[in-house]
Amino acid sequence: MILRLLLNGKPVTTTIRPEQTLLSVLRENLGYTGAKEGCGVGECGACTVILGQRAVKSCTVLAAQCEGASVRTVEGLAQDDRLHPLQQAFIDHNAVQCGFCTGGFLLTAVALLERDPHPSRREIQEAISGNLCRCTGYVQIIDAIAACAAGEGSGEGQ
Amino acid sequence: MSGFAFQSAGSLEEALAVLARTEGETRIVAGGTNVVPAIRDGRQPPALLLDISRLDGLRGLREEKGKLWIGALTTLAELAASPLLAERAPALYQAANSFADPNTRGRATVAGNITNASPGADMAPPLLVLEAEVFLTGPAGHRSLPLREYLTGPFRAALTRDEIVTHLTISPQVHSAFIKIGLRRAMAISVATVAVALEKATDGAVTACRIAFGALGPTALRAPQAESVFLGRQPDSALFAAAAAAIAGDIQPRDGLRGTREYRLSAAGAILERAFSLAYYKEA
Ligand SMILES: Cc1cc2nc3c(=O)[nH]c(=O)nc-3n(C[C@H](O)[C@H](O)[C@H](O)COP(=O)(O)OP(=O)(O)OC[C@H]3O[C@@H](n4cnc5c(N)ncnc54)[C@H](O)[C@@H]3O)c2cc1C
Ligand code: FES
Ligand code: FES
Numbered sequence: 001m002i003l004r005l006l007l008n009g010k011p012v013t014t015t016i017r018p019e020q021t022l023l024s025v026l027r028e029n030l031g032y033t034g035a036k037e038g039c040g041v042g043e044c045g046a047c048t049v050i051l052g053q054r055a056v057k058s059c060t061v062l063a064a065q066c067e068g069a070s071v072r073t074v075e076g077l078a079q080d081d082r083l084h085p086l087q088q089a090f091i092d093h094n095a096v097q098c099g100f101c102t103g104g105f106l107l108t109a110v111a112l113l114e115r116d117p118h119p120s121r122r123e124i125q126e127a128i129s130g131n132l133c134r135c136t137g138y139v140q141i142i143d144a145i146a147a148c149a150a151g152e153g154s155g156e157g158q
Numbered sequence: 159m160s161g162f163a164f165q166s167a168g169s170l171e172e173a174l175a176v177l178a179r180t181e182g183e184t185r186i187v188a189g190g191t192n193v194v195p196a197i198r199d200g201r202q203p204p205a206l207l208l209d210i211s212r213l214d215g216l217r218g219l220r221e222e223k224g225k226l227w228i229g230a231l232t233t234l235a236e237l238a239a240s241p242l243l244a245e246r247a248p249a250l251y252q253a254a255n256s257f258a259d260p261n262t263r264g265r266a267t268v269a270g271n272i273t274n275a276s277p278g279a280d281m282a283p284p285l286l287v288l289e290a291e292v293f294l295t296g297p298a299g300h301r302s303l304p305l306r307e308y309l310t311g312p313f314r315a316a317l318t319r320d321e322i323v324t325h326l327t328i329s330p331q332v333h334s335a336f337i338k339i340g341l342r343r344a345m346a347i348s349v350a351t352v353a354v355a356l357e358k359a360t361d362g363a364v365t366a367c368r369i370a371f372g373a374l375g376p377t378a379l380r381a382p383q384a385e386s387v388f389l390g391r392q393p394d395s396a397l398f399a400a401a402a403a404a405i406a407g408d409i410q411p412r413d414g415l416r417g418t419r420e421y422r423l424s425a426a427g428a429i430l431e432r433a434f435s436l437a438y439y440k441e442a
Pocket of ligand 1: 323
């Protein structure tokens, strides 16, 4: 079957199997490998992308249900060679080690700051509670999101 | 069926017609948070995946004739953010806020949770104590049944293969509360949950009391023996001890990966006391 998406603002069309997940379509059909498969069953958040306005775990989303939807991935965050403010904040706060979880955290944070530009530290913790990081630890990640929210550059996306 | 197929229903009538035509070969998909992992694990054999997520008439949360109307497709995120629920049915509001994480809540639906009918389904205990009624539509028309009759066993719900849940209704109760024990605060499958809803007289005596436990039996269960301990009384530590002892007759906790039978039984008594106190002392 045919699936049409608005992927990082650009219309794309691809042929999918009815049972494919959004994660598998992004990675295998479209070559967008920024969304990672950690667990494959919704537990780790490495596959997080923004569907419509909300961050979702793309490994638990049936791709066929996304017909016509807007999807944003980590590949769409930087504008030309300018990093998204959240990406820069992650670098500035040493919030990245192996990087496997980073794309998922970034998209969860982008969706959070679009919904609520000035979340409390508690609200940041709550928002990222479905994203796991096995090496950096959460303090730097929370610091990075909080700093981005406090600075002039909020996560306005595109 | 040799492979999966997919169809997105544009109307309830269309969805019902597909179900009637394809009999057992169809799997309804709402948020997909149970169905999609089941496909990956091979627990869901090839089927026609019938997408009902575009049926906007099955969404929403509103007050109707003294009850709260909750559309089948209403997401856990919508419940968790609802001021109406926070004010009128705290038990359900608190359960939604302790469910998984905000990103999973944005997909997971309330009808999907009770229809998947896991023994630990977090919506079931609060819905049981708020006297939820489940409304179904099928080829024979509409019917409704109390949630306690809808949950027939582990991963079994009383709907036929050609029926769709359209909505639920609950009786709001300010004096209600929910507590969940998981292995950590977010993203945890429940080890034990409890919901309480009660009414009290001006002198503080409990005049009505409903208690339900989750993850402590084949389905979420009402606890009639513990309920009767509180009736006509004002809670104190002796009464909580009596209720904790009565629980053993109400629930059937099992040894499992997330806790032993003994642990679950004593945890159930402890969370009952906390949830009961939250519900009892809640300002109306
Ligand atoms: C990472 C993760 C964390 C989770 N955490 C929790 C948790 O904390 N607590 C908890 O209780 N559950 C949890 N779950 C389980 C799941 O998210 C919930 O049960 C959810 O509410 C299911 O809703 P859904 O719309 O996604 O269901 P779907 O997967 O779309 O459907 C579930 C079942 O219900 C049927 N169905 C759905 N809607 C209807 C309808 N309107 N009429 C008839 N049949 C219908 C489907 O055919 C299927 O059998 C978790 C799942 C994941 C992946
Ligand atoms: S890969 Fe999707 S949540 Fe882990
Ligand atoms: S940086 Fe390695 S998992 Fe988070």
